[in-house]
Amino acid sequence: MTLTSAIRQVDVTSSEHSAIGSKAHYRIVPAKYPARTIGTVFALIVIFAILNSVFSNPRWGWDVFAEWFFAEPVLVGLGRTLLLTFLGAFLGFLLGTGLALARVSRSPLLVGVSWTYVWIFRSIPLIVLLLILNNFGYLYETVTVGVPYTGINFFSWSTTQLITPFAAAVLGLTLNAAAFSSEIVRGGILSVDQGQLEAAAALSLPRRRQFSRIVLPQAMRTILPNGFNEIILLAKGTSQVYILALPELFYTIQIIYRRNLEVIPLLMVATVWYLVILTVLSLIQRHIERHYARGALRNPPPSLFTNVFRRFAGPAAAPSPTAETAARPVERRTAIAPLRSRGGAVTIHGVSKSFGHLKVLDNVTLTIPAGSVTTILGQSGSGKSTLLRSINHLERVDDGFIAIDGELIGYRQHGETLYELKEKDILKRRVEVGMVFQNFNLFPHLTVLENIIEAPVAVRRIPREQADAEALGLLARIGLSDKAHAYPRQLSGGQQQRVAIARALALKPKVLLFDEPTSALDPELVNEVLDVIKELARSGTTLIIVTHEIGFAREVSDLVVFMEQGRILETGTTEKVFSRPEHPRTAGFLAKVL
Numbered sequence: 001m002t003l004t005s006a007i008r009q010v011d012v013t014s015s016e017h018s019a020i021g022s023k024a025h026y027r028i029v030p031a032k033y034p035a036r037t038i039g040t041v042f043a044l045i046v047i048f049a050i051l052n053s054v055f056s057n058p059r060w061g062w063d064v065f066a067e068w069f070f071a072e073p074v075l076v077g078l079g080r081t082l083l084l085t086f087l088g089a090f091l092g093f094l095l096g097t098g099l100a101l102a103r104v105s106r107s108p109l110l111v112g113v114s115w116t117y118v119w120i121f122r123s124i125p126l127i128v129l130l131l132i133l134n135n136f137g138y139l140y141e142t143v144t145v146g147v148p149y150t151g152i153n154f155f156s157w158s159t160t161q162l163i164t165p166f167a168a169a170v171l172g173l174t175l176n177a178a179a180f181s182s183e184i185v186r187g188g189i190l191s192v193d194q195g196q197l198e199a200a201a202a203l204s205l206p207r208r209r210q211f212s213r214i215v216l217p218q219a220m221r222t223i224l225p226n227g228f229n230e231i232i233l234l235a236k237g238t239s240q241v242y243i244l245a246l247p248e249l250f251y252t253i254q255i256i257y258r259r260n261l262e263v264i265p266l267l268m269v270a271t272v273w274y275l276v277i278l279t280v281l282s283l284i285q286r287h288i289e290r291h292y293a294r295g296a297l298r299n300p301p302p303s304l305f306t307n308v309f310r311r312f313a314g315p316a317a318a319p320s321p322t323a324e325t326a327a328r329p330v331e332r333r334t335a336i337a338p339l340r341s342r343g344g345a346v347t348i349h350g351v352s353k354s355f356g357h358l359k360v361l362d363n364v365t366l367t368i369p370a371g372s373v374t375t376i377l378g379q380s381g382s383g384k385s386t387l388l389r390s391i392n393h394l395e396r397v398d399d400g401f402i403a404i405d406g407e408l409i410g411y412r413q414h415g416e417t418l419y420e421l422k423e424k425d426i427l428k429r430r431v432e433v434g435m436v437f438q439n440f441n442l443f444p445h446l447t448v449l450e451n452i453i454e455a456p457v458a459v460r461r462i463p464r465e466q467a468d469a470e471a472l473g474l475l476a477r478i479g480l481s482d483k484a485h486a487y488p489r490q491l492s493g494g495q496q497q498r499v500a501i502a503r504a505l506a507l508k509p510k511v512l513l514f515d516e517p518t519s520a521l522d523p524e525l526v527n528e529v530l531d532v533i534k535e536l537a538r539s540g541t542t543l544i545i546v547t548h549e550i551g552f553a554r555e556v557s558d559l560v561v562f563m564e565q566g567r568i569l570e571t572g573t574t575e576k577v578f579s580r581p582e583h584p585r586t587a588g589f590l591a592k593v594l
Helices: 003-008 014-021 034-056 062-069 072-103 108-123 126-134 165-191 194-202 207-244 249-260 263-292 304-313 384-391 423-430 448-458 464-477 493-505 523-536 550-556 574-579 584-593
Strands: 142-147 152-158 346-355 358-368 373-377 399-404 411-414 417-420 433-436 511-515 542-546 559-564 567-572
Touching: 062 263, 072 108, 072 165, 072 207, 072 249, 072 263, 108 165, 126 165, 126 207, 165 207, 194 207, 194 423, 194 433, 207 249, 207 263, 207 423, 207 448, 249 263, 346 384, 358 384, 358 399, 358 567, 373 384, 373 550, 384 511, 384 542, 433 493, 448 464, 448 493, 464 493, 493 523, 523 542, 523 550, 550 574, 559 574, 559 584, 567 574, 567 584, 574 584
Parallel strands: 373 542, 373 559, 433 511, 511 542
Antiparallel strands: 142 152, 346 358, 346 399, 411 417, 559 567
């Protein structure tokens, strides 16, 4: 009987259905790809032909190769090549990172200097640069350290003694590598999503920590492939220092084959050593790339080193979280009411904001009582999100001011003049204002627990043990205790948004801002986030919510604000605005959405 006829008789008896319907009773034959098989056989033939030709031809001189491969002069030259590669790569990327930061800075002068450096040193061939540096003594006889234009000198050296062939090689490789690595690092920095920068700033993380902890680890995913290409090119480029008569690997090989005339065997010695160097670099690259890819995949495969370790040390005690664990049903949430905190009163006075010729906020004035829940409604483009982002100074306003408990956000007052604070001072005041973004903006390379404790440890200076305990308590209250060591990509959208709320709460802010917290979620996930916000409404924290969930706004709000074209058209209690709106535009908007 064929499989088709068996399935047609599937409803004869339940026992027959069990026997026939189960795929375990049929042998599965994988699909065959003849072209793939032919290609594999052809590749094997080509590889065998090449290897046979190379190893059977006596003119390759493998006996000479074996004689010189580990010879002392060759190993000394190899060591010098490795040293030049290390120094050139380390110093080049160090200088290149500084140039990249200058290029993305807000200083036109620094941007211009960085661009000019890159333009010049990417244009000059390395061999020309090496010759210029080696003959630098012709231009300047001495190198002096002192106070410019005063005649006061501290140290002075002869240029020819200071810039030896080795120093010229290191300096040339560094200057050349810095020009290219600068663009590699800059590209990596620009690849980090703007939301990550805003989330780090909203958590009041210092600028240095934003770069080292948030931006750089994510930028490394883009930097590493091109960066290791540059290091590999640098390792091969060290052969050009032969022009300085510096006995690195290639120059040493040249000296030897000019004496014994065994050109091909000696060139193969250099070739194989370069292959060894680049193979080691490739393995290091793979391992480092995997380290910085944390959180990029739901279920990342184990690394080569992990497989070797598991083979000899046995399986790990606890497997890493996977998509399967992320999909388990969430545990029962406990109320967030115990997290009561004192909310702050928000004063918005005469705030205006324009993007070019487009005015998005127009003389907005609003007072939000401490501990209240305020919902801002309005159609898209009415200025709701811009007003929200202005409260924690993610957007700089053009006019007016915003204060929390009477303390200005982003400015200091001197008479009738407001002076914008420096970034580090803004971050100190912003710590009182938490923010939950519509696209979550969790840090993908950090676990759920690390996302939550990052700001308390870095900003509030809370001990790590205490921060861990408080974070686990927050996770328990939102029903995600089992996801503490998962990465954001391993969570559903609703789970990610709840983690984002916990991250904002971890700083214990006076005011918590929600920018359309459910707009990026599927309808099935909306309620689990709204439930958490409802519980927060009873916690004592001042909540300001921009949302299109009208039913939710009606249920939790103490104050409702309706905006249109950057202006506040109506403000009032939930009962007043939803039942007896005064402005015709408010009534028209609610008539369409209710």
